[in-house]
Amino acid sequence: MSKPKVGFNWLASCGGCEEAIIDLNEKILDVVAAVDIVFWPCAMDFKKDDVRAMADGEMDVCFVNGAIRTSEEEEMAHLMRQKSKILIAFGSCSHMGGIPGMGNFFSKDSILKNSYQESPSTINLDGTFPQMETITPLGEVELPEFLEYVRTLNQVVDVDYYLPGCPPPVRLITEALGAILENKLPPKGTVLAPDKALCDECPRKETKPDKMEIAEFKRPYQIIVDSEKCLLGQGLMCLGPVTRAGCEGVCTKANMPCTGCQGPTSRVQDYGAKALSGFASILTSMEEKDVEAVLDSIVDPNGTFYRYSLPSSMMFKSLGA
C-alpha cells in the first residue's frame, strides 16, 4: 500500500504550529518514513499549483493552522478541504480564532487607521493604503481582500478533528499521528486532547485549596510567586479550572498562570462565559461592593477570558458572522 499523503498549511498564524511539528525532533524522521508530505510551504517547495493539480481527496490528511482573515486564506481553506479526506484544525487559531482573533474587538476602520496613519513611526502624508488592485504600467498587481472578521476554520469549511493549544503540545501531535496511521481515530468532531480540566494534570494540584476563595486578583508582576503552590490559591488569575488539559501545565511549571490556550472541555458552550461564571463562584463575598472591588482587580476581562476564543464565542457568533 502506498504511504498516506499528508499536507500542512498555515493561514493567519504565527508559524508556532509549524515549529511544534519540527519539535517532534527525531520522531519527525519516523513521520517522514511513514507518510509522504505533499505540501508544507514553511519547509518544502511545493506551490499552490501543485495542490490544485491534485485529485479531490488525494491528501489523506491535512493539518491546517491559523485563523481566516483574508480572501486568500478562505480560498486556501476550501482548497485544502477539497483535496483532503481528513481535515484537522491545528492549534488555537484554527480551532477558536486564537490570539489574532482579538482583532474582532475592533472595527476594521480603526485597525486600518492605526496601522497606516496613526502609528508614530509611519509617515504617510498622501494617505496611501494597500490596495486589492494596483495598476502599474506593466499590469495589475493584486492583494487579497480583508474580510469582515477573523474566523475559525470550521466557520469556513467542514472540519473533521481539532488539535488544541497554542501551539498544540508535541505529545498530542504524536498521539494524533499515531491514531491516524493506525486508523484509530475517534468520532468526527472530536478535540484530540484529554476531556478534563488542566488542574487535573497540573503539578501544583495537591496544593489547590479545598475551598477556593478569592478576595482580589493579583497580577503576576505584583507578587513573588510561590513556586510550589496552586497559583489560583495565591490569587493569580489562573485559567486552569476552565481549560482543557493536555499541555501538562507547561506555564504553571514555569511559575506563570494558565491563560487558556487549549480552550474548553466538551461540556462547555462558551469558554469566556464559563470562565467568568466560574470565577464569580469563588469570590469570598457576595456583597455588591466587594464583588465590584474584585472585578476591578481584573483590569481586562474581555481580553482575559476571550484571549484565544473570541471568534468562536457565542457573542461573536450572535453577530451572524
Next chain:
Amino acid sequence: MSRRIVIDPITRLEGHGKIDIFLNNEGGVDHAYFQVPELRGFEKFAQGRPVEDMPQITSRICGVCPMAHHMAATKALDKVFSVDPPPAAKKIREMVYDIFTIEDHALHFYFLGGPDFVVGPSAPKAERNILGVLGKVGLEVGKKVIGLRKEMRDLMVLLGGKAIHPVLGLPGGVSRGISKEEQQRFIQSAKNAVEFGQFSLQVFNDIVLKNSQYVEWIVSDAYTHKTYYMGLVDQNKKVNFYEGTLRVVKPDGKEFLNFPTDKYLDHVAEHVEPWSYIKFCYLKDIGWKGFEDGADSGVYAVAPLARLNASEGMATPLAQEAYEQMYSTLGGKPVHHTLANHWARLIELLYAAERMQELANDQEITDPNYRVIPTATPNEGIGVVEAPRGTLFHHYKTDEKGRVTMANLIVATQNNAARIAMSVDKSAKGLIKNGQVDDGILNMIEMAFRAYDPCHGCATHALPGQMPLLVRVLDAERNVVRELKKN
C-alpha cells in the same frame, strides 16, 4: 504581449509571500514585485490589554522567533514600570536569548535556507528541503542537527515553560531562577553549542566556499545591494543581541549614526506602498527616496550581515576569528552580497554559543534574587533587541492601571522590506534572460529573499480592515495621470 510569472506561495520562510514577475517582449524582466499578502492586527488589539501580558501576546506575532518578541516586550516593561532588574535576571534573559538565537540560526541554515546550497538551487523541488539535506550530509549529521536543536529548546522550556511562546518575562525580572544543579546543564550544553557552531562553519566552508559556482553567485551583481546597515552594538561597538545602542553605517562602511534605542522615532520611519501589506522602513535622517541603492537613499538593511557590517567585530574570540576570515575572503568591510547573510548567520551562531558559555559559567546567574517588584505607576517604555532576522522595536504607552493605550512595533523584516523587494527584483532581472524560466531559476530568485530569513508572520502583525479602493493610472514614466477612489 508581455508575460507574467507568479511564484505563489514563496516557500521555506516564515509566513506568506508572493512574487509577481513581469516579463517584457524581449523576454527580460521589467519588474518583479515581492508582495506580502496578509496582515493581522496586534498593535490595535493590544490596546486595552494589561501591559504585563504583552510578552505573551506579542510572542504570538511569530512562533518562529517568539523569544525575540517576548524579550523586546519584557525589556519595554522594565521601562514602562521604571524598574531595573537584578543582575541575575538580566543574565538569565540574555542567556536564554542566546540559546534561542543558536537554535533559530541553526533552523534557518539546515531547514530553510541551507537546502539551496546543500542540495543545490536547481535540485528537484521535492528534495530542496531538510530531507534532501539529510540525504546529502548523512543521517548522523542530521541527527546531530536535530539533537542540538532539541537540546537548546529543552533549555528554553526549562526556563520559559515553552520554547514556542515562552512565559518567563516580567517587568523587573524573570518568573523563575536557575539552581546550581541546573547551571551545570547549561554549562554542558553551552560547550556542545560552541562545538556545533564550529562544526556548522566547517560545513559552510566545505559545501559552499569550496564550490566555485556558489562563491560566484555570492559575489555576483544579481545578489548585491549597497545600502546602509543597522545593528545593536555594545560600548565597544561589538555585536550584541540583547542590549546596546543602535549603530548605522553608510554604504561605504563609515559610521553614520549611533543612538540610544529609545530615540528610534528620530531615526526610523515607515513608508506605505499600495501593492503590499508590509510597510517599508527607511532612515528618517535621509528620507524615503524609493527602492534605490546608495548613500542618497534611506534604505537600510538589518539581520546577520547587516549586524556584522554595522559593528566593529564580535565580542568572543572564536566568532571574531570567523568574522575576520569572512571579511578577508570577501574583500573587506562592508560586504554588500546578500547571500553572505548565510555565512554571517553561522558566525553569529558561534558568537551566541560562546556568549551562552560565558553566562552559564557566571556564578551570579544562580543568584536567587531574580525579581524586583515594580512600585511606580506604569507609563511608557521602549524595548529593543536584535531578533535573528534583525532589529526589533516594541514601544508601549499605558493608562495608570497599566492597560495598553498605544503599541508600536517595528519588526526585523519591516526594516529589511525595501532591500528584500529590491533584491528579488534585481535577482529576477539578473537571472531571467530571453524568457527562459525553469523551476531552478525561480528558486534562485527565491534565494534572494531567503538569505534574509524573512519573517512575514512578524511583518504582518499589523492589520488593515476594509480596503478603501484606490486605482492609480500611471503613464510610461510612472507619473500618476488619474486617480479613482472609493471610500
